[in-house]
Amino acid sequence: MPGAFEGETVTRRGFMTGGALAVGGIATAAFALPALGFALGPVLEKTEVEQWQDVGPEPDFNDQTYVPKVINIDPNIGDPGKTTIYVRKFKSGQDTVIKGQDPQPYVAISTRCAHLGCPVRYLQASQKFACPCHGGVYGFQGEVIGGPPVRPLDRFYTRVRNGRVEVGARFSLNSKLERFSPRDPSNHLDGLWQYLYPSRPTT
Amino acid sequence: MKLPAPPLPRFLRPAPRRPGTDRDGKPQEPDAKPPGLKEQAQEAGISTVGWLDERTGASPFLRGFLFRKVPKGTNWFYTLGSATMFAFLSQAVTGVFLAMYYEPDAPGRAYQSAQHITEDVFLGELVRGMHKWGATVMIILIFLHMGRVFLFGAYKYPRELNWIIGVVLLVLTLAMGLTGYLLPFDQRSFWATVVAVNINASGPIVGPYLADFLRAGAEFNATTISRFYAIHMLLIPGLIAALIGAHLYLVAKLGTTAPPWLKAEKKELLKEEI
Numbered sequence: 484m485p486g487a488f489e490g491e492t493v494t495r496r497g498f499m500t501g502g503a504l505a506v507g508g509i510a511t512a513a514f515a516l517p518a519l520g521f522a523l524g525p526v527l528e529k530t531e532v533e534q535w536q537d538v539g540p541e542p543d544f545n546d547q548t549y550v551p552k553v554i555n556i557d558p559n560i561g562d563p564g565k566t567t568i569y570v571r572k573f574k575s576g577q578d579t580v581i582k583g584q585d586p587q588p589y590v591a592i593s594t595r596c597a598h599l600g601c602p603v604r605y606l607q608a609s610q611k612f613a614c615p616c617h618g619g620v621y622g623f624q625g626e627v628i629g630g631p632p633v634r635p636l637d638r639f640y641t642r643v644r645n646g647r648v649e650v651g652a653r654f655s656l657n658s659k660l661e662r663f664s665p666r667d668p669s670n671h672l673d674g675l676w677q678y679l680y681p682s683r684p685t686t
Numbered sequence: 687m688k689l690p691a692p693p694l695p696r697f698l699r700p701a702p703r704r705p706g707t708d709r710d711g712k713p714q715e716p717d718a719k720p721p722g723l724k725e726q727a728q729e730a731g732i733s734t735v736g737w738l739d740e741r742t743g744a745s746p747f748l749r750g751f752l753f754r755k756v757p758k759g760t761n762w763f764y765t766l767g768s769a770t771m772f773a774f775l776s777q778a779v780t781g782v783f784l785a786m787y788y789e790p791d792a793p794g795r796a797y798q799s800a801q802h803i804t805e806d807v808f809l810g811e812l813v814r815g816m817h818k819w820g821a822t823v824m825i826i827l828i829f830l831h832m833g834r835v836f837l838f839g840a841y842k843y844p845r846e847l848n849w850i851i852g853v854v855l856l857v858l859t860l861a862m863g864l865t866g867y868l869l870p871f872d873q874r875s876f877w878a879t880v881v882a883v884n885i886n887a888s889g890p891i892v893g894p895y896l897a898d899f900l901r902a903g904a905e906f907n908a909t910t911i912s913r914f915y916a917i918h919m920l921l922i923p924g925l926i927a928a929l930i931g932a933h934l935y936l937v938a939k940l941g942t943t944a945p946p947w948l949k950a951e952k953k954e955l956l957k958e959e960i
Contacts, residue, residue, distance in 0.1 A: 525909075526895050559908045561793035563876060600884040601877065612784040616881070665904065667897050669888035679890035683904065 495653075499532040527684055534640065538570055544589060544648060546572040547661060549605045554639075554650060567594045568639060569605050570648065579602060579660045581638075589641035591650045592625050597632040600668040612636060624660065631670045709911060750938070757944035763838075764942060766831035771930060773824035777862075778927075780817040785788040788869065790915035792908050796871035821863055828856055840943040851929055858926050865918035867913060877912070880906065 493501075535563035538552040541606045549569035567591045580586055592612070594602045601616035611628065612621035620629040626635035635658065640651035657672035663682070666672065670680035699851035701836075708714050721729070756764075768846040775946065786811070787803045789795040822838045835841055841849035868879040882907075902909040 523899060526898040528903065554907050557907045559793070560906075563792055563906060564908075599881045599888075601881065658889075667887035667894055668884045670894060680894055681891065683894065683898065 535651045538648050538650055540647050544570055544572050546574040548607050574670055582661050585664055587641045588643050591639040591641050593637040593653060593670055597634045597636060597668050737818050754938060756942055757943045759948040763834045766827060766834050770831050773820055775826055776820050777824060784811055784817055787917060790912045792911045800870045818873040825859060828859055838943060838947055845940055848933060851933050858922050862922050865914045868914045892911055945953050
């Protein structure tokens with residue numbers, strides 16, 4: 484149909500329409516894509532906490548009970564960035580050694596419930612962790628005993644420097660106490676379920 | 687065939703009639719005195735509206751929109767949609783003024799500025815209370831409006847698209863509730879947000895990314911609250927306002943439905959035939 488001259492494949496009107504749409508699309512993309520990337524950037528950024536935090540001298544801890552300690556998850560926001568963790572000495576012979584990891588001298592357990600992130604509390608009388616929100620219960624090693632949690636309580640890396648216990652980054656565990664990169668509460672790490680909850684690209 | 691007359695030279699053309707003169711060139715008698723100051727003042731409103739209308743052509747649209755026909759049996763239940771819209775307008779206005787005092791700053795100013803609004807600012811308690819309770823009122827009104835539309839069958843052809851827009855508005859309003867809940871930044875709002883973000887994280891495949899997007903990172907951090915604030919006061923209200931416009935356009939375009947207990951009246955002719 485186009486045919487102002489021989490071999491013409493597109494009318495002038497069609498060319499101008501397409502051109503105007505293309506230019507408008509490029510102009511829109513030029514501001515929309517950077518704005519979108521700006522908003523979505525944190526999804527892809529590396530956000531692991533790298534520094535080690537002192538939680539006290541070695542004599543503070545034993546292998547019979549947990550001692551609550553407060554550490555900073557985000558040091559920039561004051562109180563909301565703090566969290567309680569429970570620390571005890573590794574009980575050799577009884578505690579499961581976390582695979583793929585040097586034996587950790589201490590067990591530092593996150594109080595973030597693996598169901599929806601409420602703070603769990605340790606009860607020495609029953610040697611269990613209990614969550615006040617929806618009734619999740621965890622055993623002495625943080626393994627799930629009852630309630631809705633989908634995996635054991637997360638842990639932090641530990642090390643000893645100059646006689647003082649330090650905790651590092653958080654990691655997650657599946658029901659066999661195998662180590663995974665840190666995940667959000669409610670993300671499964673067992674069976675086929677684990678493939679529905681991908682890890683962050685940077686961890 | 688008629689040929690066009692050749693143009694006359696300028697001095698031969700008849701002079702056009704001057705304003706204020708009759709056909710013979712004699713000055714016309716003025717019909718009435720020019721309006722005095724009092725008359726001008728009395729006409730000021732109408733003349734302003736007339737000036738605007740002449741330039742926008744808005745009156746046919748407004749007449750069609752405001753004086754449209756409604757079916758027999760229209761009752762108070764039909765006001766729930768307008769009530770929801772006024773609840774939104776109330777939220778928008780009180781929200782704008784709360785934003786003049788509120789500071790979305792996690793290390794302490796967020797909570798302090800919210801306290802400051804309640805305790806120190808003139809009428810602050812009232813405006814904050816209106817915004818807080820208005821949020822609940824708006825959600826209740828939405829569900830009542832939705833129930834009316836559902837029970838009256840007003841979602842059926844050709845109004846399905848308006849139902850869909852309404853559902854999107856419902857979801858956006860719930861998202862407003864979620865993002866606004868964090869802003870007072872007390873213990874309740876902090877932990878409610880932690881749980882809400884983790885509920886988002888429990889969605890398969892996209893869940894973990896969605897949670898990272900909401901928190902602006904893997905953990906609750908300094909920019910989480912400003913992110914919630916921006917979503918709460920800029921992103922979603924803009925979307926809601928635009929979609930309310932589309933919702934209203936379709937209401938005016940398609941008209942409302944009669945209540946289901948009214949049967950359509952048959953025309954006289956048809957009745958006779960029966």
